[in-house]
Amino acid sequence: MEPPAGRERTGSWITENLSLGRALGYPAYTFRRLLLLVSCLLGVVQYGLVLTNGVTVKDFNDYYQLTTAEGDFLYGCMNFGACALSFVPGLIYDRLGCITAMLLGTVLADCGVLLQIVWTPDWPEFVSTMGGLAFCYTCFGFASTFFNVIGSFAPLSAFPVEYVGKVSACIQVCMSLGITIQTQAYYFLKKLGGDPIMHYLEYALVSFNLVGILMCTVFYFSSRLLKKSEEAEDQGMEPEMSLRKCLCSVDFAYMFLLFCSAIGFSFSFLNCLGRLSAEVGVSGTELGSVFGLVNALGRLLVCLPLDYTRKYRWGGVYVYIFASLLIYTVSMLILAVPASPTATMMRTANVFASLGYGGLLGIVPPALRITFGTQHLGMIYGLLYVGVAIFEPLWSLLFQKTEGCVGVECYDLYTRSSTCALLITLLATWAVLRQQTRGMSREALLQCSDGNLPQSGPATSSGAGGPWAAAGLIAQPEKRQYLPAVRAGDGKVVHLTASTRQPKRWETQVRFEKPHDKLREWGSRERDEVHESKEEVSRSPVSPQLSHQQSLVPRRRSIQALEQLRSDLLSNPTSAPARRYRGSTSVWDTIHSNANQQCVKMRRILEAESHSHAAPSIENLLREERPPAEDPSRPLYLTAVVLLYISPCNPLNMEHILMLRRARQAVEAFYRVVVAGAVVIPWSSTALAKHFESERPAVQLPFDFRMSIAQSVIEQAEQDWILMDNCQEGCLANAPGKLLDYFSEYTRSRLYDPGYDTKVLEVHDEDTLWSLHPRQMDGSHRVPFDPYGKVPDVSPFAVVKEVKYVLVECPKQVQCRELLRRTIWLICRGEEMTSAMDILRRLLGEPGAELLQRWAKGRARQAVQAVAPR
Structure with a gap:
């Protein structure tokens, strides 16, 4: 069996082992990125x-x-x-x-x-x-x-x-x-x-x-x-488009206009700035220094808040482009409108021009990456600057003045033509911005009409918020229901919002205790007695006074029974306090971000496939099963899956990482399914001690140390989508029932989004060479072992909603775990052999092996101090 750690480590020895960030406790490659x-x-x-x-x-x-x-x-x-x-x-x-x-x-x-x-x-x-x-x-x-x-x-x-x-x-x-x-x-x-x-x-x-x-x-x-590898795509990078599709898009046409008019003129203005300043007696050095500083301020003002405002409707890159163009146009108006601009006007125009110029050139690189991806980023950037090279000399040709003329007004042709060009570009920017917001509105309304209503506030994918939810309710008021809305970060119900989605029942079942059963039985008995009394009155005619006395009897019995039930409930409280899973904010923020990025990537891929008409081939003709044709009027609805893996983690090793990767590939083989992340929950110390009662050589690692070494193994494998959770020693310690129920309830509220549905799948591993009878579980999807690493095919008609468990076959897993357990036991006894350390390095990685070695030495030192006489 080839150790998985050998396949994960693909860099050079220096790159892998001399990581300063990892040694100081920072994420891997932190200082390398800074350098x-x-x-x-x-x-x-x-x-x-x-x-x-x-x-x-x-x-x-x-x-x-x-x-x-x-x-x-x-x-x-x-x-x-x-x-x-x-x-x-x-x-x-x-x-x-x-x-x-x-x-x-x-x-x-x-x-x-x-x-x-x-x-x-x-x-x-x-x-x-x-x-x-x-x-x-x-x-x-x-x-x-x-x-x-x-x-x-x-x-x-x-x-x-x-x-x-x-x-x-x-x-x-x-x-x-x-x-x-x-x-x-x-x-x-x-x-x-x-x-x-x-x-x-x-x-x-x-x-x-x-x-x-x-x-x-x-x-x-x-x-x-x-390098652009598959690992970068797995971490939720944006989907890539072909170069031809990028060049034929409306976004590229607009960017080409922006570069030819605004940025091309900016390069010409920088060349002519010294001569313009000389006309009003202002030093070119003074204007150049101010231009550099204010230019830097403009780039900061558009780039720093971009990461926080992108999710809002009026916080995208086109809004910053519009604002920068507006400021740049104001600077040219200061020079073009007055009959004779003064030195003060020249300095003011220089400040506005430098601020607008900095904003434009600062927002262009992130705008290109967000719009076109990273595959053809350098090529697109170069083609746009070809337009700058063509139009910059044309702008310079307009910088002419008649002989004997003195002042900035001598260059009216240059300043006024540039002002007109900037105004045209400003109008084009407004048109593109309006088209983008209208597209968001139509998408939100389609989602509302299909029963997928966005949340109120900026948590929706388009950043639309409450107005679009109201529009969807007006469209179909008969389906209005009230569901709990959640605030991002905590998963707790904070208010009620109107929605057209049908409410889902919680998977956890409520157990009725004795008073509740008594109340239910009393209600059914009372209904039968009242019905029988009415039939008797109808059969035998009696006087009105006697009929009134007979009708009071069941009412008295009802009042007496209710008083008895109330006293029973107050004297014998049997309802246990409700337990709920509370996830870590950092963990679930990462999962939520991965889900959004993966769904955007999948949606763009599906849209490209629906618009492209592939030529018929022998492979397509011979394919018997095909997914049903897509309805272009309906939004592409996806399913974001969170994998749950509950394990002793004593300790977590590379075999578990490889198993989770196979589970992820198998789940993503379903149609329109993406994996947002995997949450690993180690057993509590009590459960692990009970499991190891009959195994003497086994060494039980402390819970906090198991969490630390698991995090080290995940970082060594560079699988950021795998996350750790300590709920077995926290909010769900000694909780009755299955953890899957608690986990599913929290996931539905925490990852609520109108663009995709959520699903939790519990992952189980099974050694097929040691198990006499393969495990059979209702609603399970088995992942057979393939020596070449191929993913099992899934029917295009299979639905992931019918799956609850993922069974991953891992041959020789028992032998690997026994080898690791025996190695840890030998190291804790002080027998640090070379072969034992090699095994730890292969299964835990270099940092995990060193961490375990230091813990074993500290444990031995404490044992010696405890035995030594005082």
Whole structure:
């Protein structure tokens, strides 16, 4: 039997065993992610060398004896490399990885800067100075875009999706500060004396090489975080779309308009900012420094709250784009509307423009990732910048003024045309935003009409809340019922909300004690006696006075019986206090997040399958069983499953992890079913001691230590969807009945969502080689063992709602557990053999083996101190 730990560990020895975060108690790869983020931040700062052209262009023109038109042509060449060719770094990043892309970017930077250092003004006349400089500027811009693209998107791939806003905020702030940093570096080199242009080029050469080598080194040791494997998809990553579908979508068309108009104009405005400020006597250095700081503030304002506002209706990425465009339009109106803008107006417009510019460029990377996924992210980003490369020279052509004119009003054609373009883009953004909110409204109404009503407040998938619930109730008022609504995080009933969904009965059965049975029997007896008395009165005519006295008899008996029952209930209380499962907030927040992400992924896959018409093939024609055709008018209803595994966990090992992975694959083979997570509940100390009464060699581990070592094994296996719970020693200690009933009740209330149903399946393992009679359980789904790891096929008509238990066949499991139990017993006796430690490392992982070894030594030390004479 191959140990599962050998299959789980796929990285190098250094990557697996020298994890500083794990040694300090943090999640795995924490410091490696931070180191990768820092190196990428240095990379995006290098892109500031391109954006500082407005500050350095005059000195470069004087150094090479160029005219203003020739300087603008060289800036266009640099933008051609930085924007028009930016799809090349994206394509290399998507296909060949980060290391190859950064090596190529560093080599291109060396070529561009070294040739420019050699290309002095007194070069031989037969060699074209403009041609050589154009080639150098193109290579320089092309190399800078490698640092920009890789530095922007590599951290977004390495960090989990819930940190997209925060990580993007760090990147965008450093990118905006890169303008200020590189500008101050240029002025510092200029103050040192000598040849400032040569010093600046030497500084660029050294910084490009140092940062490029650092990024390649960090990427090499963080390759496992950057690769797009199946493990990343299992953790709830967003579903991927084909490149053709992305390019043909309305979102890409809008993004292309945004890049051509707003962002293309922004690059031109940065180049013209120095000349505009000179018209009103304002220092370009002052405006550049303010631009960098306010630009960083704008990127922070759009990126930091994004992770918290995405779930609300008016908190998505398009809302931030609209706000940034609005601020940018105000800045252009300040320059375009007045007849003669003053220096104060120029400074005010610069503040608004920098804030809007920072907001736009800050929200673009997370917006692209949220909209298009990560598979073609670099390619899409590069294609959008091709539009910037095309339209930026067109915007620069409008920056013209007549001879003899002085003031910002001389550039009215430039400022007013840009204002019109920004207003058109602003209207397009509003149209896209309205279309998106209307789509959410229609989806919510469809869910209401189908009987799946969203909760009130921002907990719905679309963030619509109560108005859509009210619309659904108006559509079908005859089906209105009141169900308990839950608040996210605690699973407790807090108020009643109207719903069209039929109420479900709890699985737990209420046991009626003696007073309740007595009341029920008395009620049936009284009904029979009253019925018989009425029949007797109808058969024998009596006087009205006698009839009235006879009718009072059963009423007196009813009052006497009720008084007796009341005294019995007050004197002999038999109803036991209700027990309820209370889950950990962190555990169930993770499960809820996984359920939402997995359902979004599955829904998009099903939508793509329903819209695509595959060509008929022999395999499709020979398939006998097919799922029924989908009704396009109905929403795609899914089922989110939570696996429950109750085990001694003495201790939890890699065999259990492998068994849970097989159970998850078997459950997800059902149609429209996703697994939100697995909760492992260890036995209580009392139950484990009772189980080990007849087994002397067995060592019973403490409950807290079993929880710690199980968490270590899960982290070593990198299966974040498996979580631990201590309810056997907490809220459900000595609780009667099955834990599945308590667990199902809490899951239904905690994971309530209109987009999917919830189901709890209890997982059991069985060693088929040792069991004489295979276990037969009603409502069970058996997962047979396959040596090649294949998942058993499930009929497309099978329904997961009929399943309650998952039986996973694990051959030789008993032998493996006996080996682990014997090894722990030997280590606790002080017999630390090499073979015993190898077994622990294979079954528990390196951290788990060390944790168990330290506990055994501490246990032996306490035993010696207890026996030693005082």
